[in-house]
Amino acid sequence: MNIRRLFERHYPSLVWYLHGRLGDHDLAEDLAQEAFVRLLDKPLRAPDAWLYVVAGNLARDARRSEGRRARHLSIASAHERVAAAADPAPGADAAMCTAEEAALVRDTLAMLPERDAALLVMRADDVSYREIAAAIGVAPTSIGPLLARAQQRFIRALGSRAERGRNDARASG
Amino acid sequence: MREHPAEGELQALLDRELPNARALVLRAHLLRCAACRARADAARETAALVDALLRRTTPKVDSDSAWERLVVRSGGRAATARPIVRRWTPVAAVALAAAAFIATLTRGASWPGARADPLALVREAQAHPASSLLRDACCSDHDGGDRPDDGLLTLSSVGEKVTVVIVYEDVDRSGTFTHGDIVRYVSTIPHGTPVAHTVR
Incomplete structure (x- = not known):
């Protein structure tokens, strides 16, 4: 696979993953680009998962240097978005992706341990167990259990955030 | 199979990431086990x-x-570069020769070439799971090629x-x-007679 095809396949997901870690779309794009530049310096046979690992490291460095936290939005505004996503307007197309839904998913991912978030995004991006395993330094047979636990944590976190949002909406209403 | 599969193994089955032999065993179990x-x-x-x-x-x-930004940022390299596929190295050849030599010492019918159709052996083992145990450990770097793309498949009978x-x-x-x-x-x-030496 050449770099262009690799870029088209993974760049949007990388940006999205980094946006979730950093809360800053422009910075996410910048770091996703940097990950690809580093790939040019170190061509690999199976770079898919490697890109996520490098992107995660870049995000960690960026947070450290800028004093950022992964959760960039205030709890209050996050709850408002959660409440809006939990109680869609009548007639709203449930299948349609909304900005609120995207923010809810992104914020929920940001609450997870970094490895869990990376695993879920890589899996959704169709990166193989073998590549994920090689990138994060575990045996391929460990990916199934890790992924299953990450999915459970994600669902639990999503549920608790939605519940919190509903409670806050009731309290303020 | 006597034991119920763990969540992680079910996940790997759903993701089609289990070795074929193990996936077959799990699917057979799922047919019998409602839980x-x-x-x-x-x-x-x-x-x-x-x-x-x-x-x-x-x-x-x-x-x-x-993409255009990446091309500029990389000084044009992105437009022409391709991920390099590393090639099999001389080190791998030495490692393989050493492995073959060691295997010869263990008196087995060693083979790179003929004698047996490994796929046929695997199929036979899959067809008779009660009489043999098939283990497919993939993947690591077994051939010294500097890539974790090699599998080690073993077939065992009763008595290890x-x-x-x-x-x-x-x-x-x-x-x-x-x-x-x-x-x-x-x-x-x-x-x-399978080899069973004590390492001295």
């Missing part, structure tokens, strides 16, 4: 929900303009008697021994 079938259904629903949420909330990015050892390169990256993979080494003792 595990329910667990597999729940795991499938959870995975589908998570994947759907992640995929549909991925923002639309203007890949063309982003290892009768077949296959080192293969997982060409199709399926994570298991399949048609089209390159066989680097085979040692078979189908009718002889």
Whole structure:
């Protein structure tokens, strides 16, 4: 696979993953680009998962240097978005992706341990167990259990955030 | 199988990431075990929900303009570069020769070439799971090629008697021994006495 095809396949997901870690779309794009530049310096046979690992490291460095936290939005505004996503307007197309839904998913991912978030995004991006395993330094047979636990944590976190949002909406209403 | 599969193994089955032989065993178990079938259904629903949420909330990015920025940022290198596929190194040849030599010392019917059809042996083992145990450990760097793309497949019979050892390169990256993979080494003792030395 050449770099262009690799870029088209993974760049949007990388940006999205980094946006979730950093809360800053422009910075996410910048770091996703940097990950690809580093790939040019170190061509690999199976770079898919490697890109996520490098992107995660870049995000960690960026947070450290800028004093950022992964959760960039205030709890209050996050709850408002959660409440809006939990109680869609009548007639709203449930299948349609909304900005609120995207923010809810992104914020929920940001609450997870970094490895869990990376695993879920890589899996959704169709990166193989073998590549994920090689990138994060575990045996391929460990990916199934890790992924299953990450999915459970994600669902639990999503549920608790939605519940919190509903409670806050009731309290303020 | 006597034991119920763990969640992680069910997950790997759903993701088609289990070796074929193990996947067959699990599928057979699911046919007989309603509780595990329910667990597999729940795991499938959870995975589908998570994947759907992640995929549909991925923002639309203007890949063309982003690509142009990358080309500029990389000084033009992105437009011409391709990921390098590392080649089999001389070190691998030495490692393979050493492995073959060691295997010869163990008196097995060593083979890179003929004598036995490894796929036929595997199929036979899959057809008779009660009489043999097939283990497919993939993937690591067994051939010294500096890539974790090799599998080690063993066939054992009752009494911890290892009768077949296959080192293969997982060409199709399926994570298991399949048609089209390159066989680097085979040692078979189908009718002889398996080796059981104490290391001194």
